Amino acid sequence: MLILFPDDWAAYSPTLLRLAxxxxxxxxxxxxxxxxGRVDNGILDPARFHRIKxxxxxxxxxxxxxxxxxxxxxxxxxxxxxxxxNSTQVxxxxxxxxxxxxxxxxxxxxxxxxxxxxxxxxxxVGKHALSITIQSPERLEYQFGxxxxxxxxxxxVQNAPDAPISPIASTHHAIDRSxxxxxxxxxxxxxxxxxxxLELIRAWPxxxxxxxGIHTEQGLAIxxxxxxxxxxxxxxxxxxxxxxxxxxxxFLSNFDIGLCLYELDRHSSxxxxxxxxxxxxxxYFAAALPVIASDFVGLNPVSLHHAGIQxxxxxxxxxxxxCQNLMTDYTTFSEGARKAAxxxxxxxxxxxxxxxxxDGTGR
Numbered sequence: 001m002l003i004l005f006p007d008d009w010a011a012y013s014p015t016l017l018r019l020a021x022x023x024x025x026x027x028x029x030x031x032x033x034x035x036x037g038r039v040d041n042g043i044l045d046p047a048r049f050h051r052i053k054x055x056x057x058x059x060x061x062x063x064x065x066x067x068x069x070x071x072x073x074x075x076x077x078x079x080x081x082x083x084x085x086n087s088t089q090v091x092x093x094x095x096x097x098x099x100x101x102x103x104x105x106x107x108x109x110x111x112x113x114x115x116x117x118x119x120x121x122x123x124x125v126g127k128h129a130l131s132i133t134i135q136s137p138e139r140l141e142y143q144f145g146x147x148x149x150x151x152x153x154x155x156x157v158q159n160a161p162d163a164p165i166s167p168i169a170s171t172h173h174a175i176d177r178s179x180x181x182x183x184x185x186x187x188x189x190x191x192x193x194x195x196x197x198l199e200l201i202r203a204w205p206x207x208x209x210x211x212x213g214i215h216t217e218q219g220l221a222i223x224x225x226x227x228x229x230x231x232x233x234x235x236x237x238x239x240x241x242x243x244x245x246x247x248x249x250x251f252l253s254n255f256d257i258g259l260c261l262y263e264l265d266r267h268s269s270x271x272x273x274x275x276x277x278x279x280x281x282x283x284y285f286a287a288a289l290p291v292i293a294s295d296f297v298g299l300n301p302v303s304l305h306h307a308g309i310q311x312x313x314x315x316x317x318x319x320x321x322x323c324q325n326l327m328t329d330y331t332t333f334s335e336g337a338r339k340a341a342x343x344x345x346x347x348x349x350x351x352x353x354x355x356x357x358x359d360g361t362g363r
Contacts, residue, residue, distance in 0.1 A: 003091045012213075033049055043244070114276075137156070160345065163345035183254075200316055260291055274298060281299060290337055
């Protein structure tokens with residue numbers, strides 16, 4: 001089984017990691033991924049993941065000249081050519097993965113993680129794809145329209161973990177309402193609601209916030225320059241260790257509320273941004289953590305399953321009121337999160353694609 005992943009953050013792609021684990025039960029998996037050194041991909045299993053190492057300065061230069069996407073497509077195809085055989089099945093991720101599969105001369109199962117304009121993707125998928133796996137009907141129609149979807153098998157798989165076998169909600173927290181513990185998983189950057197979260201903690205003296213994820217210099221500078229007092233007081237905790245996929249639920253069991261905020265900024269008309277179902281949201285569900293989320297279509301599962309509260313404003317008083325409402329009716333929202341985790345269970349959702357691959361379609 002050949003997987004073509006065109007981005008450089010494979011270690012932080014839960015969908016890729018979970019899919020590789022599932023496929024490894026039935027196939028020998030060869031996943032080719034870019035590695036520019038921007039994140040630590042060294043934790044990836046070398047038996048399954050081949051890192052295409054690109055110097056960071058070269059990647060930056062290629063991006064400035066507009067050649068990076070072409071480069072990574074060619075690099076993927078060149079790297080993966082040794083793993084192509086007559087019976088090889090290919091999973092191509094996003095547009096550049098699909099282009100690499102075409103260069104290798106193989107039909108492919110298309111996995112969409114990011115959507116957006118690409119001049120030939122619709123034609124490429126229409127002619128060469130054997131199936132489409134994507135997060136939601138809204139994203140499918142936006143990317144491909146209805147014509148392609150009617151001709152190919154389509155599987156809806158969210159960026160969600162396997163639902164816990166034992167019900168976390170019954171054993172999770174004895175929560176201490178006098179000292180709420182908030183957590184954020186993801187890129188620590190302004191666009192992901194960083195300032196709003198920090199202001200919330202400043203206004204809620206009893207609460208603490210742990211930031212877990214990829215640190216950006218811009219995000220760290222904001223914390224250092226404006227919120228260092230909260231760090232010194234132990235109310236803002238910047239976690240610097242990598243939490244492996246297998247340990248995320250154990251890690252999250254130490255908290256009470258999960259935060260999932262995104263700023264509109266220049267992305268107000270970016271449908272990929274607005275409709276993207278955040279992986280952190282599904283991890284919170286799996287840990288039975290109620291969620292405070294932005295009012296974006298991609299985060300609607302929070303409201304749909306009564307797993308938390310979506311807010312239309314990131315004003316401090318709005319966020320504080322929402323958090324306090326969660327704490328007041330904590331059991332109800334925690335149970336909603338647990339049920340949402342079962343609904344979006346990755347193993348169940350991906351089983352249809354796995355069965356198709358096991359049948360050998362596309363060899």
